[in-house]
Amino acid sequence: MPPIIEIQNLGKQYKLAVAEPYMALRDVISSTVKNMLRSDKKKSEKFWALQDINLDIQPGDRTGIIGRNGAGKSTLLKIISRITPPTTGKAIIRGRVGSLLEVGTGFHPELTGRENIYLNGSILGLKKTEITRQFDTIADFSGVERFIDTPLKHYSSGMQLRLAFSVAAHLDPEILLIDEVLAVGDLEFQKKCLGKMEEVSKKDGRTILFVSHNMDSIRKFCPTTILMDGGKIISIGNTEKIINEYVAKHLETKAEMVWENGASSYNKEVTLNRAYLHNENGTVISRFDTTEKVGITLEYQVLKDDAMFTHGINLYNQENTNIFNSHDVTSAIRLEKRKKGNYKATAWIPGNLLPEGIFTLSVALFLPNPLDILVHEHDALSFETYTDFSKLSARGNYADDFPGVVRPLIPWEAIKTN
Amino acid sequence: MAKFTTTIHPPSGFSLGLKELWQYRELFYFFTWRDIKVKYKQTYLGILWALLQPLGMMLIFTFLFSKTWKIDTTPVQYPIFVLAGLILWNLFSASVSHAGESMIKNANIISKIYFPRLIIPCSSILVAFFDFLMGLLIFIVFCIVYQQPVDWSAIIYFPAGIILVLLAAFGTGTFLAALNVKYRDFRYTIPFLMQFLFFASQVIYPLQVVQQTWLKYILAINPVNAAIELFRYPLSGYPIDGNIIMIGTASTFIICFIGLYYFRKTEAFFADLA
Numbered sequence: 040m041p042p043i044i045e046i047q048n049l050g051k052q053y054k055l056a057v058a059e060p061y062m063a064l065r066d067v068i069s070s071t072v073k074n075m076l077r078s079d080k081k082k083s084e085k086f087w088a089l090q091d092i093n094l095d096i097q098p099g100d101r102t103g104i105i106g107r108n109g110a111g112k113s114t115l116l117k118i119i120s121r122i123t124p125p126t127t128g129k130a131i132i133r134g135r136v137g138s139l140l141e142v143g144t145g146f147h148p149e150l151t152g153r154e155n156i157y158l159n160g161s162i163l164g165l166k167k168t169e170i171t172r173q174f175d176t177i178a179d180f181s182g183v184e185r186f187i188d189t190p191l192k193h194y195s196s197g198m199q200l201r202l203a204f205s206v207a208a209h210l211d212p213e214i215l216l217i218d219e220v221l222a223v224g225d226l227e228f229q230k231k232c233l234g235k236m237e238e239v240s241k242k243d244g245r246t247i248l249f250v251s252h253n254m255d256s257i258r259k260f261c262p263t264t265i266l267m268d269g270g271k272i273i274s275i276g277n278t279e280k281i282i283n284e285y286v287a288k289h290l291e292t293k294a295e296m297v298w299e300n301g302a303s304s305y306n307k308e309v310t311l312n313r314a315y316l317h318n319e320n321g322t323v324i325s326r327f328d329t330t331e332k333v334g335i336t337l338e339y340q341v342l343k344d345d346a347m348f349t350h351g352i353n354l355y356n357q358e359n360t361n362i363f364n365s366h367d368v369t370s371a372i373r374l375e376k377r378k379k380g381n382y383k384a385t386a387w388i389p390g391n392l393l394p395e396g397i398f399t400l401s402v403a404l405f406l407p408n409p410l411d412i413l414v415h416e417h418d419a420l421s422f423e424t425y426t427d428f429s430k431l432s433a434r435g436n437y438a439d440d441f442p443g444v445v446r447p448l449i450p451w452e453a454i455k456t457n
Numbered sequence: 458m459a460k461f462t463t464t465i466h467p468p469s470g471f472s473l474g475l476k477e478l479w480q481y482r483e484l485f486y487f488f489t490w491r492d493i494k495v496k497y498k499q500t501y502l503g504i505l506w507a508l509l510q511p512l513g514m515m516l517i518f519t520f521l522f523s524k525t526w527k528i529d530t531t532p533v534q535y536p537i538f539v540l541a542g543l544i545l546w547n548l549f550s551a552s553v554s555h556a557g558e559s560m561i562k563n564a565n566i567i568s569k570i571y572f573p574r575l576i577i578p579c580s581s582i583l584v585a586f587f588d589f590l591m592g593l594l595i596f597i598v599f600c601i602v603y604q605q606p607v608d609w610s611a612i613i614y615f616p617a618g619i620i621l622v623l624l625a626a627f628g629t630g631t632f633l634a635a636l637n638v639k640y641r642d643f644r645y646t647i648p649f650l651m652q653f654l655f656f657a658s659q660v661i662y663p664l665q666v667v668q669q670t671w672l673k674y675i676l677a678i679n680p681v682n683a684a685i686e687l688f689r690y691p692l693s694g695y696p697i698d699g700n701i702i703m704i705g706t707a708s709t710f711i712i713c714f715i716g717l718y719y720f721r722k723t724e725a726f727f728a729d730l731a
Contacts, residue, residue: 053729064642117728121465121571124725130465141569147491149498154491161487162570190498213461 041133042095043214043246044119048128049092051114051270054085088114089270092128098213099244103251103261103278105285108417111270112250116140116216119248134213134246137164141218143203148192152183152202155191159206173209180235181205201228208235215240218250233260252359254282286357286397294325296419301340304404304413308346311414313338314402316422328427329395329434329446333388335420337402341377346406348413349373350384353401355418360444362398366405373407391433391448394441397423468725471718477573484572488580492555493587507591511547515540518661528662533693537596537605541692542660542685544592549622549681550651551585556630557647560638560727567727574724578634582626589619611691618688621709625680628712631720638727659685664701677704680712 089111096102104112117123119130120138145162146155156177160170170177178184181202183194191199208231215236237260240247251257257264257278264281266273273288274281294316301310317323317334327333337350350367365386367373372382399421404414426434433446478485497503515536522528523535530538556578560567563577600607636643658681667673676682683705690697 064640067640118465121463122568122728124468125465126467128466132463132465133461135461136463138570144569145566147495149495150491154494158487158491161484162566162572167483 040098043098043100043133044094044096044248045131045133046092046094046119046128047130049089049115049118049125049130050087050127051089051111051118051123052085052087052126087270089118089125092272094265094272094275096246096248098134098246100263101240101247101249101261103249103257103264103281104267105251105254105257105264105282106267106273110267112267113140113218114270115267116218116248116250120216132214135164136214136216137210137212138216139163139207139210139218140216142207143199146191146199146203149190151190152178152187152194155202156187156206159203160209163206163210164212165210169211177205177209180208180231204228204232208232211239211243212245214246214248216248219252254358258282292325292397292423293419293421294323296416298416302414302416308343309339309341309348309404309413311337311339311402311404311416314416314419316400316420325422327422327424328430328432329393329424330390330427330430330432330448332390333422334385335388335400335402336383336385337404338381338383339404339414340381341379344378345376347374347376347408348382348404349407350386351403351405352386353403354388355399355401356393356444357397357399362393362444392445393424394443394446395424395426397421471721473717474573474575474721478575481572481576485576485580485583488576489583489587492580492584496584504591507588508595510588511540511543511592512595514543518543522661528666530663530693532695533605533689534603537599537603537692538663538689539661540596540599541689542658544589544596545618545622545685545688546655546658546660546681547592548585548589548619549626549684550655551588552582552623552626553629553633554647554651555581555585556626557633557637557643559630560634561641561644574727575631575720578631578720579627582623582630585626586623605692608691608694614687614690618684618686621680621684621687621705624713625684625709628709628714628716630716632712632716635716635720635723635727638730639723654679654681658682663689664698665695673698674700674704677701678708680705680709683709 092111092115104115106112114123116138117140118125119132120136120140122138122140143159145159147158150158153174156174157167157170160177161167165173178187181204183198183202186194186198191202194202217236233256236247239245247261249257249261261278263275264278265275266281266285274284296314298310298312301312303310314335314337315323316325317336318327319332319334321334335352339348341348350370350373351365353364354362356362367384367386370384399418401415401417402419403412403416405412426432428434428436428438431448433448434441497506500506502509518539519536522539528535533541559577559581560574567574567577599605633643633647657676657679659676660681664673664676664682664686667676677700683702686697686701686705689695
């Protein structure tokens with residue numbers, strides 16, 4: 040049997056200037072004039088969002104796609120679902136494609152739940168007769184059938200999402216493309232939907248491509264996984280193997296980041312020059328034991344007088360779960376109008392908070408009031424944590440698998456009561 | 458399975474994609490149905506608005522131009538004369554305005570799902586056509602009330618006028634829709650263009666009042682003039698100026714070609730720009 044999806048040398052190039060949200064005719068005219076006057080024609084920057092993609096997917100395969108942000112995962116799905124055309128190469132798709140890049144596409148607040156099921160179903164490629172046939176199942180599955188003739192604008196956002204998921208779970212194409220969408224909303228209900236999709240796909244041998252940052256869903260849903268980076272396919276294979284490879288390769292620790300020319304805001308009031316991780320002695324390191332404090336220091340330069348700045352970090356674990364975010368709400372200087380010059384800010388992640396693992400940090404500088412992000416460097420730093428059994432941690436002496444997203448050292452009190 | 462084989466490759470060549478449009482006909486229906494439903498939701502008078510709008514305009518123009526400044530439209534009485542022009546004009550103007558805005562309004566859908574993009578401006582035109590049918594109903598009622606004789610040739614001339622308007626609206630609408638995706642300037646141009654074209658169309662006056670032949674033929678480039686000329690013929694029996702029809706039809710086909718060509722050429726990139 041020929042592969043159901045056959046991709047050959049597929050590539051997608053974006054011109055950065057064109058990728059702006061929209062252009063005014065004035066911009067085109069003025070840039071044309073500028074280019075005519077200037078002798079060294081400045082070409083618009085181009086970049087390849089996807090390059091040299093070759094891939095065969097067999098009928099009935101459930102394949103996961105993982106990779107960092109900007110690896111090209113979503114672009115690949117958009118090309119296969121024909122939303123955007125490739126720049127090079129071709130793809131042969133041997134079956135009906137249903138794409139679920141968003142839940143509730145086309146939902147209209149003025150229409151009732153019933154009307155929206157028909158509209159959304161039809162946008163997702165269901166025939167009217169198919170919707171009518173499945174209508175009761177869809178309404179029943181969503182659990183909002185009591186409100187089915189109420190306009191959608193009176194629904195809570197949770198109810199809207201349930202309705203949207205229900206339609207999605209009843210899609211019936213030969214190839215289903217799913218992007219991240221299942222990452223939002225009510226967890227229980229998502230599981231119900233994934234379960235339903237899995238059941239249908241196993242029964243009918245449906246082919247699924249599933250993009251996610253959530254390694255757990257990939258593990259549960261897909262036997263095979265593709266790892267992408269920088270617009271290319273890095274490797275394909277057994278899911279567990281690929282996830283390990285991803286974790287090992289892409290989550291190397293990075294104790295220090297220096298921006299040679301400064302990571303600056305667009306109007307250049309501040310530039311971030313360096314960010315690094317260190318212990319309490321000030322030594323720059325990237326491995327901490329779980330009981331240790333993790334210091335994060337940002338060095339930046341203020342280029343204009345009289346503005347206020349504050350600092351922030353986002354912490355992610357290796358499953359890309361956002362563990363926490365922190366904005367500086369304690370330092371005194373954040374409320375002062377700054378003079379030009381160099382500044383330094385340090386945040387401390389307390390010891391006995393994180394389990395063993397690899398963590399990634401994004402760092403940011405922003406205006407406090409109103410909150411406006413000036414510099415936001417994603418995945419700037421990363422570090423590894425390990426257990427030092429000579430110190431008291433939440434593990435105690437227990438050395439086996441000890442799950443949990445955080446691992447605080449919880450105080451326990453126990454007494455004899457009689 | 459081979460029935461659904463699709464090959465995806467970089468955009469090249471030009472085709473109308475009629476076969477695909479046919480495959481997606483249900484979506485066509487649903488978009489039109491949505492827009493009609495949404496349009497009159499939460500209005501007290503609902504669908505009656507489609508009747509009241511042309512009626513109101515007719516009253517204003519009748520008051521102005523048959524009582525205050527007299528425009529001679531014999532043998533047709535002015536209210537009938539102006540209503541005939543108005544319903545065709547409204548069909549054109551509503552189609553072009555809605556189709557022109559349609560791609561931006563549906564940007565969220567375009568960037569998430571594939572379907573032949575032409576469905577969107579076309580369904581906007583269908584929505585306007587639905588309102589037109591309401592207007593036509595009013596027109597027929599008024600013809601009866603005013604005892605307006607209508608020649609049998611209306612069976613040919615009415616549809617001919619309507620089709621000409623629809624084609625012209627389709628060409629202009631798709632062209633503006635595609636331009637709007639890339640250059641939002643056209644958003645602001647449409648109302649102005651419509652106002653200009655209204656006065657350049659023989660809605661409130663007959664084209665015969667224009668003395669200079671050259672000016673008349675320049676005005677005929679606006680296809681609405683030819684359409685109204687055809688539509689009013691069974692009412693007045695006033696001989697049709699064949700040149701006006703020829704110029705109007707030619708310009709309709711040119712507009713259609715440009716609109717459709719530009720739309721099909723650029724639609725692949727709508728999702729990247731919208």
